[in-house]
Amino acid sequence: MVKALRWIVFAIAVLAMNFPIVVTLITSLKSQRELSTNPGLWISRPTFDNYLEVLTQTSRFNIYAYLLNSTVAALIGTGLAIVLAFPAAYAIARSEAGKRLVLPIVINLRAVPLIIFAIPLYMMYQWLGLLDTRIGLGLILTIVNAPLALVILVNAISDVPVELDEAAKVDGASSLQVMMMIVRPVIRPALVTTFIFGFITAWNEFLFGLMLTTSRAVPMTVGASFFFAASGGGVKWGTASAVMMLGALPPALLGLVMYRQISGSMTAGAVKG
Amino acid sequence: MALVTRAEGRMYLTPLVGFLLLFLGFPAIVNLIYSVSTVTFETLRSPVLSGLGNYVAVLNDREFWSSAWFSLRFGLLTASAECLIGLFLAIFLAPLLSKRPVLMAPLMLPLMVAPAMVGLMYRLVLHEFAGPVPYYLFEWFGDSPAFLDINNAFRTLVVVETLQWTPFAFLLFYMAYSAIPLDVREASSLDGASPLEIVRWIDLPLMKPTLVIAFFIRFIDGFRVFDNVYALTGSGAGGSTTSLSIYIYQAFFKEGAIGKAVAASVVLFLASFIVLHGLNRLAGRRKG
Numbered sequence: 001m002v003k004a005l006r007w008i009v010f011a012i013a014v015l016a017m018n019f020p021i022v023v024t025l026i027t028s029l030k031s032q033r034e035l036s037t038n039p040g041l042w043i044s045r046p047t048f049d050n051y052l053e054v055l056t057q058t059s060r061f062n063i064y065a066y067l068l069n070s071t072v073a074a075l076i077g078t079g080l081a082i083v084l085a086f087p088a089a090y091a092i093a094r095s096e097a098g099k100r101l102v103l104p105i106v107i108n109l110r111a112v113p114l115i116i117f118a119i120p121l122y123m124m125y126q127w128l129g130l131l132d133t134r135i136g137l138g139l140i141l142t143i144v145n146a147p148l149a150l151v152i153l154v155n156a157i158s159d160v161p162v163e164l165d166e167a168a169k170v171d172g173a174s175s176l177q178v179m180m181m182i183v184r185p186v187i188r189p190a191l192v193t194t195f196i197f198g199f200i201t202a203w204n205e206f207l208f209g210l211m212l213t214t215s216r217a218v219p220m221t222v223g224a225s226f227f228f229a230a231s232g233g234g235v236k237w238g239t240a241s242a243v244m245m246l247g248a249l250p251p252a253l254l255g256l257v258m259y260r261q262i263s264g265s266m267t268a269g270a271v272k273g
Numbered sequence: 274m275a276l277v278t279r280a281e282g283r284m285y286l287t288p289l290v291g292f293l294l295l296f297l298g299f300p301a302i303v304n305l306i307y308s309v310s311t312v313t314f315e316t317l318r319s320p321v322l323s324g325l326g327n328y329v330a331v332l333n334d335r336e337f338w339s340s341a342w343f344s345l346r347f348g349l350l351t352a353s354a355e356c357l358i359g360l361f362l363a364i365f366l367a368p369l370l371s372k373r374p375v376l377m378a379p380l381m382l383p384l385m386v387a388p389a390m391v392g393l394m395y396r397l398v399l400h401e402f403a404g405p406v407p408y409y410l411f412e413w414f415g416d417s418p419a420f421l422d423i424n425n426a427f428r429t430l431v432v433v434e435t436l437q438w439t440p441f442a443f444l445l446f447y448m449a450y451s452a453i454p455l456d457v458r459e460a461s462s463l464d465g466a467s468p469l470e471i472v473r474w475i476d477l478p479l480m481k482p483t484l485v486i487a488f489f490i491r492f493i494d495g496f497r498v499f500d501n502v503y504a505l506t507g508s509g510a511g512g513s514t515t516s517l518s519i520y521i522y523q524a525f526f527k528e529g530a531i532g533k534a535v536a537a538s539v540v541l542f543l544a545s546f547i548v549l550h551g552l553n554r555l556a557g558r559r560k561g
Contacts, residue, residue, distance in 0.1 A: 006369045013362055014379045017436050020394035021386060023405055027397060039400075039408040084292055087285035090277070097282025102290060108549050109297075111490075113497035115518045116538045116545075119525050120300030120307070123317060143296050146289065165276050175277045179285075204387035206500040207518070211526070221389045225504060228393060235396075237403045244394060248386045255385030259378045263444050 021248070028241035035238055050242035063243060066223030071250075072134045073209075073219055074202035077141020078195055081149045084142070086191070089153035090179045094165065103154065110147040117143075118211055125212055134217045137209060141202040148201070149194050156190030157183060193261040200251040200262075220247040301542075308536040314529055327536035337537060340520035347431065347516065348496035354435045355491050356484065359442030363450050364472060371451065381444065383437045391437050392504025399429070423513045426506055430514060433501060438494070442487045449483035450476060489552065517541055 015022070027035065029046045038044065054063055092098040121140065122131070130136030160183055168178045184191070209219040218226075224247045227240040255262060277285075308327050310320030331337050362380075370376050383391070399420040401407050410417035420429045453476060461471050477484075499518040506514045515523070521541070524534035 003368075006366060009362070010366055010369060010376065010380075013366075017383045017440060018379065019436070020391055020398050021382065023398045024394045027403075035403065039403050039405050041405050084289040088289040091282035091285035095277035095282030096279050097277075098286045102286055104553065106289075106293070108553070109293075111493045111549055112545050113518060113541055115497070115499065115521050116304070116542045117297055117300040119521070119531070119534055119538060120303035121296070122525075123303065124300065126317070139296065142292070146293070150289070162276065169276065175281050178276075200385060204385075204390070206387060206389035206504070207522075210503070211522070221387045221500075224390060224393055228396065235403075237397055237400075240393075241397065244390055248390050251387070252382060252385045255381065256378050259381050260374070263377065263381065263448065 024241045024244050027237055028245050030238060032236070032238055050238040051246070053239050054242045054246065061223065061226050063223070063246060066218055066220045066247070067250075069134055069137070069213075069217050069223075070203050070220040070247075073137040073141055073217070074199050076135060076138025077145055077202040078198035080138065080142040081145035081198055082153075082191060082194055085146055085149040085153055085194075086184070087179065089150055089157055090183060092150075092154050093157035094162075094175075103150070106147050106150050109143075114144065115207060118207065121208075122211055130212075132213045132215060132217050137212060137217055137219065140208045140212065141205055144205055144208075145198040145201055149198060152190055152194050152197075153187070156187040160186050189261070193258070193264065196254055196258050197262055200254055203251045223247070304535050304538050304542070307531065308539045310532060312531050314531070317531075327532035328540070330533050331536045331540060334533070336515065337520060340515040340517050343427070343513075343515060344496045344498070344517040347427075347434070347498060348492045348494075350431050351434045351438065351495040352488050352491035354431070355439045355442040356446075356488050358435070358439045359444075359487070360446050360484070362439070362443045363446035364476065367447065367450055370447065377444075377447075380440050382440075384440050384444075386437075388437060388500040389504045391433070392501035395429075395433050395501075395505050421506055426514045430502055430505065433505065434495060434498065437501070438491060442491060445483050445487045446480060449480045453479050 023041070026041060026043060028050050029043055029048070030038070031045060031047045031049060034044060058064065088098065088102065092103050125131045125136055128136075130139070164182055164186065165178050168182045169175075173181070203219075204221060205219070206221045209222045213219065213222065224240075224243050227243045228235050307320050309322060309324060311323040311326075312320040366376075398404050398406055401417070401419070406420075407417040418425055420426070457475060458471055461475055462468075466474070496516075497518050498516050499522070502514055502516055503519060503522075517537075521534050521537050524530045524537060
């Protein structure tokens, strides 16, 4: 009896929280004609026409460009965040440096509204010629990813037994060698998690994409809204839905495959942060 | 012998610190200078110092205070709702989830979708002709509210934000709940405690730190909300959905009021600094 109730609550929660995704998926599979008569949650004649249109008619809005921009910027933003955070995390976990100032400041960064920095960054980018470039967007995404990357990696390195480092040290390894050849392979799972989580975060970022790009480097989150700009006959809901499904797919797939690791890192960032 | 000397440690910290100084320290200084200057898009590189006029303008701007009020209410309401629903789901669904961990995946899916994208999706969901929600409300009740007009937009946004981020609170609570040793609960149930009593007197006290942290994180994220509000209403609905983040964005991009936007940024920075400082001291005291 209670068990049935648990299943019912589970079903309601899943449906309610994923409702916009369900509606968008259904809408993306309806033909233009069906959409005008049937806004409900069933499909009488499913079709992939909307997806075909989005993927083949790219003269006005090119979804491939948005997907590529998001991919490149997210890869830079995640890769660079790890490259910067890993040695810092090693120093914090294994030496006296950085515990007092760097770690608390970077952790608190997660809670600071980043819009505070957006306007000067916009000006700075104008001077440096980084406006509307993938590299420019990627550099900002590095800032977005750095706090959580640092926390996850500090936790992971702290869990590595110090004896491993000591043994290598006795054998004459420098601290750089210990970091790269002993610690790095051991915490590989944490590095992968950081990467996946950072990639999802970067892909889903919107504010800086909106402010710092206009045409060449527009990421998927911003590009999707272009399809809502009414073109004469109002929004074409079928194609707009197909665009949103395609744009949401990469992080959603990554998340569904890696949900266990991600839940671990989310709580790491929250609990120890 | 230290494994890593202090000097080596500093060296390893340098790249990250340098990067942050360049991308956050420099902008912070620009913020401070420009906030006490007269500057337009034409004179962007040569601001003229002009005192505290921008701050006076911001603090006298009714829109600034109404957006601060929006952010505060939005943050408190969504954080409370998310934590309450998340807590209920975590405890009530725990027996189901501990046996079938894969059920976590659909519950976590909303966290993987960009808030901006979710905002766009709700434009479809709530659209008066194309959206299923108004459609069914008309079918069943003969009427449907205008979800995004000036009277309802705030409530609609609270629901949208809550539905997307309840999974986050749920996830933290579920992890904390699962970490409580089973024998603690078994012992109290042998002593005759009812399930509700166990939740009240065993689980909740043990989960208290997580409850505080989850509420705080969700409050901050709600307070600085931008993406889904911008995508869904674009601060429309008669300005009734302008959060502080959107206020700053609009002052800069729409009005070109750079001084005002930057001064508002500094005010927001000071506010977050004070709040974070207080919380850190609180956390420090708790750790002892």
